[in-house]
Amino acid sequence: MPAKKKTAMGRDGQNQRPGQPGQYGTNQRPKRDPNKKKVDPLKLRNITYVDYRDIRILERFLNDRGKILPNRITGVSTKYQRKIENSIKHARHLALLPFVAGGLK
Numbered sequence: 183m184p185a186k187k188k189t190a191m192g193r194d195g196q197n198q199r200p201g202q203p204g205q206y207g208t209n210q211r212p213k214r215d216p217n218k219k220k221v222d223p224l225k226l227r228n229i230t231y232v233d234y235r236d237i238r239i240l241e242r243f244l245n246d247r248g249k250i251l252p253n254r255i256t257g258v259s260t261k262y263q264r265k266i267e268n269s270i271k272h273a274r275h276l277a278l279l280p281f282v283a284g285g286l287k
Contacts, residue, residue, distance in 0.1 A: 220257030232265045234272040240279060243270065248283045 223242065224232070232239070243251050243258070243266050250270055253263040273279040 222257055222259055222262070224258060224262050232262065232269045234269040234276070235278065237273065237278055240266065240270050240273060244279070246283060248280055 229239070234240070243256055245251055250267055253260060256263075258266060270279060274281050
């Protein structure tokens with residue numbers, strides 16, 4: 183007697199194959215258009231020099247825990263991402279920015 187194949191059962195009790203609606207992981211939001219570039223926030227405001235004393239601009243590139251956000255999230259070019267990182271580290275060293283968010287200590 184041949185062995186019976188196991189099938190995945192959905193939430194409603196019906197048999198489902200991987201990749202069909204109702205399967206875990208398929209109800210994700212649609213992905214961004216890969217051809218559409220994120221807008222560089224520094225070029226948008228015509229900022230050519232990132233100053234370590236300008237805390238308002240630097241805080242845009244930190245998350246709520248005080249970590250530096252990567253440029254794939256912020257949309258900044260690689261050149262300015264390095265300048266932002268150095269400015270944030272300089273501002274942290276001079277106690278203008280926190281190393282860790284205040285509520286996490």
